[in-house]
Amino acid sequence: MPSTLTSAAHTAILAAAEAAHPHEACGLLLGHGGHIETALPAANVHPEPQHHFEIDPAxxxxxxxxxxxxxxxxxxxxxxxxNGLARPSATDAAQASGDSRIWAIAAAGVVTLWRDSPSGFEPLSYAIKES
Structure with a gap:
């Protein structure tokens, strides 16, 4: 079953990416099950935000x-x-915990979704759905 996200969440991810450029934007995906209701931008507190991200713990x-x-x-x-590549990087793979959470990656106006599985990232299909 594909994941879903609201158009507002999709737009928020792309807007955060554009606003943070040339640094990496980051934030949280909030919802229930496989439905992303909200993409909540957060401060990127990594000391090298142009190449890495760390979501503000607060x-x-x-x-x-x-x-x-x-x-x-x-x-x-x-x-x-x-850098324009909407797929997990080697750094992403090294930081992943295999907890089955969804990772959205935005690049060049595109958003892709990935499942952080114990065996590595798995691509997820998705649809825009409002509720």
């Missing part, structure tokens, strides 16, 4: 607290690749 903690209070779940993460 944003991650706040999102998990909100989820425990009945808000949408943290179902994944997004970041951008200013």
């Amino acid at each position: 944003a991650l903690i706040a999102a998990h607290k909100a989820a425990r209070s009945g808000g949408p779940q943290v179902i994944g993460y997004f970041h951008s690749h200013p």
Whole structure:
């Protein structure tokens, strides 16, 4: 079954990528199951943001607290690749935890989705769906 995301989430990922360029944008994917309702941009706190990303831990903690209070779940993460390749890099693979969360990668106006599986990233098909 393909993943879904709202047009607002899709737009937010692309807007964050454009705003951060030439640095990597990053943020959280919030929703339920395989449906991404919101893409919440976060500060990239990595010391080399032009080549790496690290989601601000305060944003991650706040999102998990909100989820425990009945808000949408943290179902994944997004970041951008200013080099124009919308696929996981060797750095992404090294940082991945194999926790089955969704990773969205934006590059050159395109968003791709990937499942962070224990055996590596698996491409995911997706559709835009509002609810």
